[in-house]
Amino acid sequence: MLRNMWEEDGERVTHVPIPVSSEVLHPSRKTLQQLRLLKKKAKNDIITADLIAKKQDVKMRMERVADCREELQEKDQNNRAQAHGFQIYLRECDHKKKRALAKYKIEQTNNALKRKEIHTLKRELQKLKVRQQELQKKIAKYKSYEHFLKKIVNLLPPDFWGYQEDSAVKTLTQRHKTLFSINQNLKNHLLSQEKNIEIIHHKSAATQEEHNTMRYVLISKVSELQSKYNALKERNMGLINYIDNKEAITSQRTRELSRMLAGISNMAERCYMKHYGPLGEMTFQSKLDMIQVGIHL
Numbered sequence: 001m002l003r004n005m006w007e008e009d010g011e012r013v014t015h016v017p018i019p020v021s022s023e024v025l026h027p028s029r030k031t032l033q034q035l036r037l038l039k040k041k042a043k044n045d046i047i048t049a050d051l052i053a054k055k056q057d058v059k060m061r062m063e064r065v066a067d068c069r070e071e072l073q074e075k076d077q078n079n080r081a082q083a084h085g086f087q088i089y090l091r092e093c094d095h096k097k098k099r100a101l102a103k104y105k106i107e108q109t110n111n112a113l114k115r116k117e118i119h120t121l122k123r124e125l126q127k128l129k130v131r132q133q134e135l136q137k138k139i140a141k142y143k144s145y146e147h148f149l150k151k152i153v154n155l156l157p158p159d160f161w162g163y164q165e166d167s168a169v170k171t172l173t174q175r176h177k178t179l180f181s182i183n184q185n186l187k188n189h190l191l192s193q194e195k196n197i198e199i200i201h202h203k204s205a206a207t208q209e210e211h212n213t214m215r216y217v218l219i220s221k222v223s224e225l226q227s228k229y230n231a232l233k234e235r236n237m238g239l240i241n242y243i244d245n246k247e248a249i250t251s252q253r254t255r256e257l258s259r260m261l262a263g264i265s266n267m268a269e270r271c272y273m274k275h276y277g278p279l280g281e282m283t284f285q286s287k288l289d290m291i292q293v294g295i296h297l
Helices: 029-141 143-155 168-270 284-296
Strands: 002-009 012-019
Touching (some): 029 143, 029 168, 029 284, 143 168, 168 284
Antiparallel strands (some): 002 012
């Protein structure tokens, strides 16, 4: 008679028939061989189940690694595209900043030239005013002589100028007329210069105001561009850190997968069968099949 003996291995329970009574006390060679075969078969079943589970787990992990690799490649391409666009934007900002600074320097140079011109015109105006004052003093000085000469001219007979063209009185009157004409010309020139200086002064004030406005605008633009640059720089650093972390995770998973593949290769070397072909040319699936067959043998 036989009874059932329970052998527990984790969660698996294998039913092994055990001989009873005298067969237990004096087992035959055939019975012992059957027991060994049953135990070996039970172990092989456990190993086969574990191998199938490992095989399925490796397959799932490889699929996840492939999906993760594709996802990382896509994200890497997107990040590279964003980084390239960011570099283009930074170059454009740099060009705009250089153009604004160049324009600002040109305006500064023009303003300096205009201020220099205004200063020169002011000095000329001051000289003309001094010259005018000197001429006015001379006019005031010779005013009495003018009245005196006019009285003399009025007292002279009408035919006096016809016979004494080279007289001293005529020379003095001609000199007076010349000085009077020069004085009028100088006055007109002075008025014209004053008007020009006033116009230039207004233009300079308008230019200075425009320069100040442009300066504030450029400063605000530069500040805005600097803020955008800092924000984009921080974002770029975040993307770089994200890529580094993903690469580290991928590298770790790759190392784990490499260790698993190395273990499978070692098991394949131990369970090698010639009819599967050269070991170096076998696929991963062929190695797993060969290991599974080798365990059952």
